[in-house]
Amino acid sequence: MKHQLRKIVFPTAGLGTRFLPATKASPKEMLTIVDKPLIQYGVEEALAAGMDEIIMVTGRGKRAIEDHFDISAELEANLKAAGKEALYQEVSRVARMAEVIYVRQKQALGLGHAVSCAAHWVGDEPFGVVLADELIIAEKPVMQQLREVFEKTGRSVIGLMRVPMEMVSRYGVVAAVEENDLLRLTDMVEKPQPADAPSDLAIIGRYIFTPRLFELLEETKPGKGGEIQLTDAVARLAKEEPVYGVLIEGNRFDAGNPMGFLMANAELGARHPQFGGEFSNFLRNLLQNN
């Protein structure tokens, strides 16, 4: 296994059923938080952590993602001609920020299956995985927080957060023991009922894996919901070799559902350098009058 960590997989083939009808004709990854689509936040987080070889696992109806990271010569020429320099700079920056490979997941067989679609393009190297509908605002990008543990250990690393026990059934949940100042994961269960959950430590959609995971994914049978679950393959990996957990620092929003999406827009809107002040005043007035 090569030790460099450059590759990053974005599973983006999901149907987005939690956000219908908004996601009927456009991908949930293109939902806009303030002025950027969700997927761009994820890509910027990966780039900030030095992972710049991007493998996007897409499906039907996801063309808008490809167009977003592509060069639009016409748009760029129009912006330039109209003297809209700042917009021109931003649009051309997005189109050139990373090399992206698009791989098609032909059937929606689950998150584990989506990740395995990237195997050929990752090869025998460690790689990251980001679920872009989990938007995490952090001083140190979360993938960098994970990377630091990977650099120390050379092992797989998973981002975690504590959640209220009544919420565990929405997540993969881990069992962990402390080992030399790190959290070593001993087991994990996909979306357990609170009574069956090994802890309140939830998986939040940020991962770094050794390539052994791909072989285990090949052998993983459908689990929860009849889907090939990433969590099941990682649970097997953790029995074979150390897998570490990182309690991540940051504000996390599940922006793939309307509530989390609204909260992410409110928080990033209120912080926005250009119109944060005006938006905060608007929010204050709104609250006072309701």
Ligand code: G1P
């Ligand atoms: C997926 C994973 C789950 C993880 C969650 C984080 O579930 O299977 O382990 O906790 O992402 O968002 P999904 O939300 O795609 O059903």
